[in-house]
Amino acid sequence: MPEQNDRNIILHDHNHDGVDRRGFLKCMAWAGAGALCVVQGGVLKSYALDDPFMMHKAEKNDLCFVQISDSHMGFNKAANPDVVATMKIAIGKINAMPAAPEFILHTGDITHLSKPSEFDTVDQLLKSARAKDVFFVPGEHDVLEDNGQQYRERYGKSAKGEGWYSFDKKGIHFIGLVNVLNLKAGGMGSLGPEQLEWLEDDVRHLSKSTPIVVFAHIPLWTIYPDWGWGTEDSAQALSYLKHFGSVTVLNGHIHQTMQKVEGNITFHTATSTAFPQPHPGAAPSPGPMKVPADQLRSLLGVTDVNYVRKRHALALIDSTLE
């Protein structure tokens, strides 16, 4: 496995948490500035947005998709009184891409209060996107009161269990997980034994060279336990994926971009299209962050993901709504 050596980008891991200071600062900068992030065999490179490296080099067999997250339709407080407008801008960004992405992943908190009208609005807005399909996973705001029944009726009719599923696109295996149900007091996100069992079985038949993309709402790596930014049993889930050459985990929930490489797994969180949340521990709580109106759009955004077949790598491009 020659790319194994290339994956080691952590030069100064002072806290033994897999993140060095330089890498961390780089990650934090993407949220505000908007940058093209290319991950090749685990090695991370970033480019300015006006240097659309991947777009120019993308070939016919490459896969390009977009991740959006946390649209919180129905939210109308000071942090963003018009979440419809910002979601429209996000869709405008997607439609302005040089080539239409294959599909859109929405990593949850589609709505703010699980109201049917909020789901309807998002569905209506997404109809104007050039991408053909949208794949969802639920956030905790989408399963209020009914344990996700309405969510599954809308988006998960062919899903398993409480809404988890997998599919294949151009040789890449995508796995959508649900970690926002049956949460225990004092705990974080949870996958549960039934879903873990399904996951183990789902990847059993795949060849070890199959690239895997896992997407779920709450991060599958522990970012900040005090705020519940992690998933209790994610280590078990990731253990089923450790033998694969390339695994990418895409999450939402924390309304900011963060990235981490751990062994064969690259973790990435996306910004919200609705409102920003503070950096871990930077505020008394993870509630919506009020920023001056002229700064809001620089803290919201979409993530373009490119899989380049011959390079065996995923490129993640976070762009803000500005």
Added chain:
Amino acid sequence: MKRMHGIASFAVLAMALLLAAIPLLETPALAGPPTAAINIDNFSFTPPTITVKAGTQITWTNKDDIPHNVVAEDNSFKSKVLDTDEQFTMTASKPGIYMYYCSIHPKMTGKLVVE
């Protein structure tokens, strides 16, 4: 003249009824059950632990811009989802120690002691 007298009588009667009604309206508030308030603010229950006498009416108020709920770990009580400024009120009737949390944000926990 007779008619005027009738109106005057009515006015006196109405006044008397009104005066009588004032203490009636005030009485329930004075003699009502004891109350207690818990705020939900910054993803926390404040105060995190509260001790009340059985029969106390407890009201949780969500002051956050994010919805929360109030769920007993033993499922003995559960609120609907509370959006900003919405309240959940219940009467704590049975003595005991109740651990509760927000099932949407389970890091939020509280303790209710009913004596």
